[in-house]
Amino acid sequence: MSSTAAAAALPARALTIASSDSGGGAGIQADLKAFARCGVHGMSVIVALTAQNTTGVSAIHECPPRFVADQLEAVLTDLPPAAIKTGMLLSAPIITTVANHLAGKGIPLVIDPVMVASSGSRLLREDAVAALIEELFPLATVITPNLMEAQALTGLGTENRAEIAEALVALGAPAALVTGGHGIDPIDHLYDGRAHLEMPVTRYPLAATHGAGCTHSATLAACLARGMDLAGAARTAGTVASEAVRCGLVGLGAGDGPVDALDVRRLSPPTLTDRH
Ligand SMILES: Nc1ncnc2c1ncn2[C@@H]1O[C@H](COP(=O)(O)OP(=O)(O)O)[C@@H](O)[C@H]1O
Numbered sequence: 406m407s408s409t410a411a412a413a414a415l416p417a418r419a420l421t422i423a424s425s426d427s428g429g430g431a432g433i434q435a436d437l438k439a440f441a442r443c444g445v446h447g448m449s450v451i452v453a454l455t456a457q458n459t460t461g462v463s464a465i466h467e468c469p470p471r472f473v474a475d476q477l478e479a480v481l482t483d484l485p486p487a488a489i490k491t492g493m494l495l496s497a498p499i500i501t502t503v504a505n506h507l508a509g510k511g512i513p514l515v516i517d518p519v520m521v522a523s524s525g526s527r528l529l530r531e532d533a534v535a536a537l538i539e540e541l542f543p544l545a546t547v548i549t550p551n552l553m554e555a556q557a558l559t560g561l562g563t564e565n566r567a568e569i570a571e572a573l574v575a576l577g578a579p580a581a582l583v584t585g586g587h588g589i590d591p592i593d594h595l596y597d598g599r600a601h602l603e604m605p606v607t608r609y610p611l612a613a614t615h616g617a618g619c620t621h622s623a624t625l626a627a628c629l630a631r632g633m634d635l636a637g638a639a640r641t642a643g644t645v646a647s648e649a650v651r652c653g654l655v656g657l658g659a660g661d662g663p664v665d666a667l668d669v670r671r672l673s674p675p676t677l678t679d680r681h
């Protein structure tokens with residue numbers, strides 16, 4: 406095969422800029438599973454490590470912003486992604502570093518404004534919220550808060566998703582996709598500054614939703630990397646996240662079990678006779 410033909414056969418690339426979940430349920434670990442689920446080569450810039458399991462976050466170790474910059478430079482110079490998502494970014498200096506590296510690149514960007522873990526720990530410091538809104542939202546293609554995050558970002562108490570999505574766009578993001586899986590209406594609401602689109606999601610009443618939001622935003626980025634339009638990517642993200650909940654690993658730990666975008670229970674190591 407010529408090198409051009411080999412390159413044409415390569416998968417699309419997507420990058421997650423987020424934090425590690427030692428329990429493997431959310432964060433970088435969920436993002437890479439979602440990328441693989443969508444047939445996309447996943448890359449990861451890790452900004453913090455969490456000591457975390459299904460019951461909660463017990464410690465957070467922040468990467469120095471200079472090392473975050475090193476990772477971004479390593480990826481962006483050699484492996485430019487076709488789309489990027491951000492997840493747990495933790496601090497204002499990290500957000501500024503990320504914004505400085507992404508500004509002017511024109512790469513589709515999904516911002517999942519992860520603020521508080523479903524188990525209750527803060528994953529974005531109080532003093533970093535303004536940096537997220539002012540420095541990163543203007544660079545986004547779409548932001549994907551859940552309803553609680555959307556309320557915290559806008560200061561609105563309403564559950565009216567159309568109203569809240571418009572307020573998010575007024576904060577500087579060109580489009581907002583408000584999700585609402587955790588016990589609320591199973592409807593994702595997309596507003597792109599012109600039109601509203603309601604996307605019903607099949608809801609599963611399972612105790613395995615840890616990482617659902619990460620899986621959702623990573624799938625959205627993977628679909629954009631594969632050339633889908635925003636509405637199609639948003640529908641697919643809702644479907645993949647919902648399926649990941651259906652395949653969620655209830656009982657894996659003592660708390661909220663992790664979602665599973667790859668449905669690993671149906672996989673097994675190849676036998677020797679499968680080798681080629
Ligand atoms: N119980 C559930 N059943 C089916 N899908 C769900 C469930 N919980 C979450 N999801 C899916 O995950 C997406 C993100 O969930 P959500 O709870 O809004 O985010 P977060 O994990 O950030 O709180 C939803 O849009 C939906 O597609």
Ligand SMILES: Cc1ncc(COP(=O)(O)O)c(N)n1
Pocket residue numbers: 423424425426431432433455457492493519521522523524528614615616617618619
């Ligand atoms: C590293 C990391 N990133 C994101 C989340 C949010 O996921 P969830 O809302 O399911 O707790 C998390 N708990 N940990």
